[in-house]
Amino acid sequence: MVGPNLQGGVPPGPGVVDQPRVGVDEWVANVDERREAQRGLTGLVRRGWERVPPAGRLVLLLGPFAVFPFVTNEGNLFRYGLITVIYALLAIGLNVVVGFAGLLDLGYVAFFGFGAYLYGIMASGHSGHHLQVEIAIPIAVVVTALVGLLLGLTSWRLLGDYLAIVTLFFLQAFVIFVNNANGGPSDFAYPFVGRVDLTGGANGLDQIDPLNFFGYHITTTKGYYFYTLISLALLMTMLYFVNKSRTGRAWRALREDPLAAEVMSMPVNRLKLLAFMFGAATAGFTGTIFGAVQSGAFPGDYDVGLLITIYAIVILGGLGSIGGVVIGALVVNGAPELLRSSSNARFLFYGVILLALLVAIRPWYRLVVVLLGTVAFGAIVHAVVVAAWPRGTAGHVQGGGAFGRALDHWVLIPTHVDRIAGWAYFVLILAALVLTLVRGWWRTIALIPTLYLASFVWENKLIEQVSGATRLILLGALLVVIMNVRPAGIFGTSRVEIV
């Protein structure tokens, strides 16, 4: 490859070899660009996004949130808006711990609860203290950060799975503690104050004071929404700067390779503690908001379920991506809420299927065969059933506008459907299993009746239960599809492992 000089003992100097060669240097360096250039639409969107300056990205991400309160009502603002923003705020803190520093912290939600309870103890009708918010919130944040420091110290040398176990234990201990620390006869007598009702036990700590900054009371959902949104924007900005700074770089280095980071002059243990504290402080701060919004803190709000939700947001948005958490929170919190209405759910159902097919089926003509085949198959089945067994199409698709009316002429809706739908569900699962066993054109062909069967089951059975389990099944399917399309998360950059 290098030329005749190889045999001569001393190889030629660098001047000779400065042209690009396959497998080295420039060629390798450009691999990403070439791959990117082929990626079509996603590549286009991504390149466009990368051209927007950071401040513009923040506006693009949060701008729609700022408009949202003016186009919706109070209830929707709470469910879709406020909760999403609170989740995003929580996820940003977790992103520092998990996404930047690479620490698997499963006790994160405890800090959220800690913030809420701490604020509640300092300012609520339940505790009888009414400390000023301007003092109570900083205290809550600092104390939560210190608890984060303590937990970090106990797990000084732990990484990965071991850290996960310890922190998960911490979360469980926290939940059990707040469930029991109600000053009851079996409760613990604290030094100095004796036996007091700290958390209200299983009934929760109620009557938490609303936020009140220097006489400006936040009383409406809209007020809380903007307070949280501004906090989120500020935190995202600050984190953007941290990410580019000495500390942010060191955190990412620590995630990549702790030993190399240590040897390259970074105090790894101190950086871990700092990440822990930063995450805890963010969660604690979010907790004070959540406590004030609910005017109460309840043990059930801070359990493993919430932890999984926040993790899903961080992973979906892309580990280590600051903007990603906003999108992640929007999908994870917004999707199930939207799915409460059955016509929304229908669009999502067919959308997810279509998206999955788009991703999974290559080359393109197979996709065309599947789509056209499914439509034709349905039309034929429908026509045959109309002729042979009119009752099979006597029912009607519920709602859905033009799309629903079109479906009416395609999918079978029998009048008494219960038993048939049950069997169809069962057969659908079998068919899905069979699909995983066959290959090539057989799979393409088998997909057609399976898809038709799926929409039959959906229209006849699942759509009625859309507010219950179906919603979560759909959300799960949506997450699976998204993670398949973008394995590193929506905003994540793909990672490579050490080779």
Place this chain on the structure above:
Amino acid sequence: MALLELRDVSRAFGGLQVVNGLDLEVGEGEVVSVIGPNGAGKTTVFNLITGIFRPDSGEIVFEGNTVSGLAPHTITTRGIARTFQTLRLFLNMTVLENVMVATYGHTRASIVESMLQLPRSRREDKEVRKLAEEKLAFFGQRLMGYRWDQPAYSLSYANRRRLEIARAMATGARLLLLDEPAAGMNPVETHEMTELIGKLRDDGGYTILVIEHDMHVVEGISDRVVALDYGVKIAEGSFDEVATNPRVEEAYLGLRKAQTK
């Protein structure tokens, strides 16, 4: 006075004495090569110097101060930086960031200063960027400009090795420990590495301790060669002296071969 001095340093893993009573001196501005068969304890010596392991006994002195027992990041900040035999870059960070991150020990801006972009943080960031660019520029055409924003994993193997050296330089170290810098390189790249090590000493002013198996490289760069076997120093001197030393031949070729030769 020697820049780095190992005095009677020993280290065992369980019953295995990996480094045994080793004395080693590296003078200011010297290039010293450590050679020895696999398992001779060369990399362990590096791990002891950089603080990844603590010596069971003995003392490691750098610039007149004892560094044995200090944390690795402290030792690096004092002025000893290393590269790894199996590359350990921060692969998902950009090329420039890989170098910038190594200045951590010499920058001071706290996380709060960075968050609020206070003057010190901004000034340091500028300085660090400039420093990193200087270090990368040291490698001439090989690591120039257009690929500094790319993740380190997109670099070729040889460039990863170069980047690791640039990263070690950015720690502000005076003494570089290079662990097999030419391993896995083709002859052209090996030749370049030989020249680079000379340039590091002459233009960069670094003192270099290097582990290397390629005898052409060792011959080309070394002011002094130290041979180890079973954690013991078996020879020391110029390349020619060590290469012809019967104990070194024995260590590399086995006893009978060495005798029949």
